[in-house]
Amino acid sequence: MRFRLAFAYTLTLCAASVMPATAQDSALAAPTVHLATVTVAEVSTREVIGRVPVSGTLLPRDEVLIYPQVNGFTIETLNVDIGAQVRAGDVLATLNNRNLTAQLAQAQAEYARVEAAISQARSQIASAAAGAEQANSALTRTQALFKAGSATQSTLDQAIAAARTSDAGLASAKDGLLVAEAQLQQAQAQLDIAALNLDHATLRAPVAGLVSVRNGQIGAIASSGGDPIFRMIAGGVLEIEAEVVETALGEISLGDTAELTIASVGKAAGTVRQISPTVDALNRLGKIRIETDAKGLREGLFASGWIITAKRSAPTVPAAAVLTDALGTYVLVSKDGLIEKRAVAAGLIWDGAREIMDGVALGELVIAKAGAFFGDGDRINPIREDADTGANTGVGTKP
Numbered sequence: 001m002r003f004r005l006a007f008a009y010t011l012t013l014c015a016a017s018v019m020p021a022t023a024q025d026s027a028l029a030a031p032t033v034h035l036a037t038v039t040v041a042e043v044s045t046r047e048v049i050g051r052v053p054v055s056g057t058l059l060p061r062d063e064v065l066i067y068p069q070v071n072g073f074t075i076e077t078l079n080v081d082i083g084a085q086v087r088a089g090d091v092l093a094t095l096n097n098r099n100l101t102a103q104l105a106q107a108q109a110e111y112a113r114v115e116a117a118i119s120q121a122r123s124q125i126a127s128a129a130a131g132a133e134q135a136n137s138a139l140t141r142t143q144a145l146f147k148a149g150s151a152t153q154s155t156l157d158q159a160i161a162a163a164r165t166s167d168a169g170l171a172s173a174k175d176g177l178l179v180a181e182a183q184l185q186q187a188q189a190q191l192d193i194a195a196l197n198l199d200h201a202t203l204r205a206p207v208a209g210l211v212s213v214r215n216g217q218i219g220a221i222a223s224s225g226g227d228p229i230f231r232m233i234a235g236g237v238l239e240i241e242a243e244v245v246e247t248a249l250g251e252i253s254l255g256d257t258a259e260l261t262i263a264s265v266g267k268a269a270g271t272v273r274q275i276s277p278t279v280d281a282l283n284r285l286g287k288i289r290i291e292t293d294a295k296g297l298r299e300g301l302f303a304s305g306w307i308i309t310a311k312r313s314a315p316t317v318p319a320a321a322v323l324t325d326a327l328g329t330y331v332l333v334s335k336d337g338l339i340e341k342r343a344v345a346a347g348l349i350w351d352g353a354r355e356i357m358d359g360v361a362l363g364e365l366v367i368a369k370a371g372a373f374f375g376d377g378d379r380i381n382p383i384r385e386d387a388d389t390g391a392n393t394g395v396g397t398k399p
Contacts, residue, residue, distance in 0.1 A: 050310035056242030068222035121177035135166035260305035268294035
């Protein structure tokens with residue numbers, strides 16, 4: 001046994017002594033450095049779109065409420081129903097107008113009476129003027145006779161009193177005419193009111209549009225204190241009243257286009273017509289109005305979509321390539337396999353890409369994924385992802 005062990009040991013020493021020198025050198029060579037393979041993407045120009053989500057309800061642009069302007073009269077006819085298209089001036093309903101017709105006749109009679117009173121007052125003025133002229137002529141003659149000694153003081157005093165009385169009668173007759181003329185104005189006003197009330201017994205459409213609500217019933221007492229008898233959509237124009245979060249409200253401008261989806265209607269295009277100057281203090285939402293030319297719209301339908309606030313071509317990188325730390329926003333640029341941390345000004349995010357407004361040039365390569373695991377000065381094996389096929393292709397950089 002000892003002999004066998006000694007013989008094996010001797011063979012081992014001999015094998016080691018005859019090992020080739022090249023194999024020994026290989027065993028002592030430095031270990032191979034393996035670089036991390038990282039996906040990179042080229043800074044390229046593409047279209048980016050900024051948009052703000054919105055949702056809301058279809059409402060009339062201008063709603064018209066039609067109330068009776070005379071109270072206490074029954075509804076006799078309803079000439080239109082919900083959904084009717086009407087023109088300005090069309091008769092929508094009529095009220096019982098017998099009392100109003102009688103009131104108009106009464107006002108007309110009063111007006112005629114006052115006109116007669118005015119004629120009478122003018123006649124009284126003419127009569128009083130004649131009497132005053134006669135009395136003053138008698139006074140003049142009496143004064144002449146008194147100076148000549150042919151009339152007594154008593155006769156003169158009587159002539160003076162008669163002249164003053166006739167002058168007062170003339171002034172009174174003129175005042176009576178003024179009173180009658182004032183009464184005529186009052187009678188004219190009452191006549192106008194009676195005629196207006198009679199006209200108000202016929203309810204007409206103030207504008208052209210679509211009848212959206214009919215609350216009246218034949219035989220019901222018309223009142224301006226309850227619900228309107230009719231509601232109309234002026235011109236039949238509906239638009240979306242949408243709500244926008246306050247942080248995005250400042251991005252929207254009048255005239256911005258909208259891409260909408262309306263219940264039971266489908267896709268529709270729109271334009272921002274109005275932006276509310278206030279924000280609800282409770283839900284922090286602001287309201288905007290969006291007009292649309294879509295067909296088949298109905299008041300109350302739900303609508304949602306996007307307001308397009310910007311659309312432009314700009315340098316972009318994959319959205320995941322843009323990173324943020326305490327110092328700001330940056331990307332990792334790969335140049336000959338060496339990483340450079342580059343501060344950038346980032347903009348819109350669209351379709352998986354991020355707009356870069358400053359900091360990199362077109363054609364440069366940036367780490368597209370897992371950039372947080374690398375730092376400035378690291379060396380990598382960059383592999384570029386083909387944008388069309390999604391396949392990874394080498395960029396020719398060797399470790």
